[in-house]
Amino acid sequence: MTINEPVTVVTNWMITGVSWVLAVRLWRQLKGSARVIPGRKWALALLFLGMASLFGGLHHGLDTSVRPVGLGGGDLFWQLTMLSIGLVSYLIVTGTGQAVLPEKWWPLLLIVSTVKLIAYVMLALPEGAFYLAILDYASAMVLVVLFSGIGFWQSRLRAAPWMVMGVTISFVAAGIQQSGWGLHQHFNHNDVYHTIQIFGVFCFYRGAQRFY
Template sequence: MQSASGQPSIEIFELTIMEPMVTFTDLWITAVCLYAFYKLKKLNKKGKVHQYMRWYFSIMAVATFLGGVLGHAFQYAVGLEWKLPGWLISMLAVMAVERASIMHAQPVINDKFGKFLEVANVVELLTFAVITFTTLNFFFIQVHSAYGLGLIVLPLHFLVYWRTRNEGSRIFFLTVIFATLAAFFYTSEIGLHKWFNHLDLAHTVMAISMYCFYRGARQLEVLKPEDIKEDKGAFGDAVKEAIKGTAWWKKLVG
């Protein structure tokens, strides 16, 4: 049995598994998320930001597990509609990381704008959930993730970094940029081999991104008034400072 992605199925003890490497890389993301959740729970940092980040990793672990098992490995047995649980739960995870970013940025943004983002966060989730449920189209999951990460998480964390030089926000900002590679591999369908196709590459980027988000979450501190720099410097200078140096990747992953 061969899937739409072109990856052949395998049989283990007479049990057919579709897209085995795609399933494995999905479960790889699950493992990284569970590790991050366990370590952050053990760290036990207080505040809503850290609570939302723990939720993010735990919810994403569930989403990618269901995605791997129902959306890939046993898709032939359960049908297309069983992709929905993993898809919809992953949208909750994106909502959680958006919420964490909004909460973290509260000291450096206008109160009314912060409240607007919180309401928009819920409206956006409900809108894309309804569209996805009625269309069964993964495209809208991509749009939701692009909106959440590209238009909420990235600019908010860059703003926090610009105003405070918070290391956790620097890592989040760089990680979102790196994570765009996952969308590139997925949409361009560029793969290395039929046993490591475009989905496997996208999942690998996602797994690395999850670990980077975890490293960033460890360094998200409650911002105090004295952390906010009045002389924040030029926008371009902040970008250069965030990415400068040959060891930026080492800094990113800790």
């Protein structure tokens, strides 16, 4: 069986490996934490980020003739990638929000985030358009920066600088991906994006460690 875009598959799965290792480490560090909810949500976000990269690698690597069929006759691997991205967005927004907002605001945060996730799933999965995932993820990143800023202003939240750094790296990586710029014909814009994004993932992990 021929593997398409092997470097893209490898760089995708590098994100998977790093994300899952950091997710397990973060989850184990939560014992006895006063802020277990934000930390666990970020650990789950890293888990689903790894899943998005796993399925993304399968989508890029396998020929359409051997990919399983998903909803509406679409590519199942791509739909699982899109779904995982939506779950990451939901978890990082609610996790960061619950780390800095008073508990009286949590129900509103969860309701709005859940409605946003449902709308994303209903629009993105049937269409399979990656720009919807970009818009959803970018809006989540903006909210992470906003909540981090609130936390830093209120109590000098130690997580804030790492979160802002992670978002900045993610936006730079996404900008390179959207520009189509690559280092080599065998190391394209997606490969550059994945490689840079690994550093963003580490920053998010370091930030999530500092919620508690």
